[in-house]
Amino acid sequence: MEDYGVVVTGVSGRMGQMLARQVVAHERLHLCGALERTGHPWVGQDLGLAMGGAALGVMVSDDPLEAFARAHAVIDFTVPAATVAFAELAAQARVVHVIGTTGLSDDDLHKIALAARHSVVVRAGNMSLGVNLLTTVTRQVAAALDADWDIEIVEAHHNQKVDAPSGTALMLGEAAAEGRGVALADVSDRGRDGITGARKRGDIGFHAIRGGDIVGEHEVIFAAAGERIVLKHIASDRTLFARGALKAVLWGQGKGPGEYDMLDVLGLK
Ligand SMILES: NC(=O)C1=CN([C@@H]2O[C@H](COP(=O)(O)OP(=O)(O)OC[C@H]3O[C@@H](n4cnc5c(N)ncnc54)[C@H](OP(=O)(O)O)[C@@H]3O)[C@@H](O)[C@H]2O)C=CC1
Ligand SMILES: O=C(O)C1=N[C@H](C(=O)O)C[C@H](O)C1
Numbered sequence: 001m002e003d004y005g006v007v008v009t010g011v012s013g014r015m016g017q018m019l020a021r022q023v024v025a026h027e028r029l030h031l032c033g034a035l036e037r038t039g040h041p042w043v044g045q046d047l048g049l050a051m052g053g054a055a056l057g058v059m060v061s062d063d064p065l066e067a068f069a070r071a072h073a074v075i076d077f078t079v080p081a082a083t084v085a086f087a088e089l090a091a092q093a094r095v096v097h098v099i100g101t102t103g104l105s106d107d108d109l110h111k112i113a114l115a116a117r118h119s120v121v122v123r124a125g126n127m128s129l130g131v132n133l134l135t136t137v138t139r140q141v142a143a144a145l146d147a148d149w150d151i152e153i154v155e156a157h158h159n160q161k162v163d164a165p166s167g168t169a170l171m172l173g174e175a176a177a178e179g180r181g182v183a184l185a186d187v188s189d190r191g192r193d194g195i196t197g198a199r200k201r202g203d204i205g206f207h208a209i210r211g212g213d214i215v216g217e218h219e220v221i222f223a224a225a226g227e228r229i230v231l232k233h234i235a236s237d238r239t240l241f242a243r244g245a246l247k248a249v250l251w252g253q254g255k256g257p258g259e260y261d262m263l264d265v266l267g268l269k
Contacts, residue, residue: 002253005032007032007073008033012036068095075246087116091115095119096119097115098249103162116259118257122248126241126262127244128235138231142179153220155216155217156210157210218232
């Protein structure tokens with residue numbers, strides 16, 4: 001069986017380190033590059049030693065183009081500005097770009113879509129099987145219920161998370177809006193505060209909790225008079241996101257250029 005070379009970006013990050021370890025341990029993948037931003041103290045060091053373990057023979061670099069030229073795929077869980085730049089370079093190198101980064105603006109998404117004309121991009125705000133299944137269930141439940149059922153999405157994450165609502169919450173919101181046959185942008189109500197007035201019928205509310213080391217928890221609440229349906233996913237270990245990203249690397253090999261998501265990868269469409 002063919003073996004594929006993978007570059008991990010943001011390799012010193014919470015997800016970056018997890019991804020690098022999982023790629024190294026994978027039987028069909030090898031780590032052919034590890035990237036950090038220019039000026040990061042890990043640049044120029046052996047990744048294994050930088051992570052506090054044994055040497056891996058992979059030096060941390062700040063040169064994405066050189067790294068992508070040697071790779072089959074790039075796994076990218078970083079920040080929006082870096083991800084947009086990596087998308088352009090991945091398109092030039094024609095490598096599969098697996099994007100886990102969240103907090104992307106409409107303009108960022110547009111640039112990624114342009115890059116996906118030339119490369120395979122697999123992007124999801126959450127790479128876990130459970131959350132992706134939850135989006136399909138959310139879509140179905142929202143389609144079955146009318147606007148007498150208020151939809152609220154509550155997410156909880158660790159205290160270092162920089163974006164809100166989470167990418168997962170937005171995926172769930174999109175799924176609920178699709179189920180209802182409305183555009184999320186028209187009904188989204190984020191983080192109420194002050195004299196807000198009564199809830200608007202048909203709105204989808206978003207609320208973000210930040211604290212400690214919470215890996216990621218998401219609740220979709222359908223609340224009506226006298227009853228409530230609560231759908232919940234709890235991530236207690238980041239390896240599940242990394243496992244999804246590695247699946248996407250393998251799935252993307254040999255696919256035609258375009259933008260895909262984890263529902264494609266997991267066969268849930
Ligand atoms: N889709 C999914 O399943 C999941 C998505 N995520 C998302 O992944 C992203 C990263 O999360 P997390 O690992 O917790 O965050 P971290 O802050 O721990 O990691 C981000 C890493 O990216 C690095 N970085 C920033 N700019 C660049 C650049 N130009 N080139 C290379 N590296 C760069 C940062 O370096 P420095 O700190 O020095 O700036 C840091 O090491 C977030 O958007 C998060 O929401 C997280 C988990 C699951
Ligand atoms: O930043 C995180 O940690 C996570 N981010 C993703 C998101 O924004 O939904 C996925 C997961 O919940 C962890």
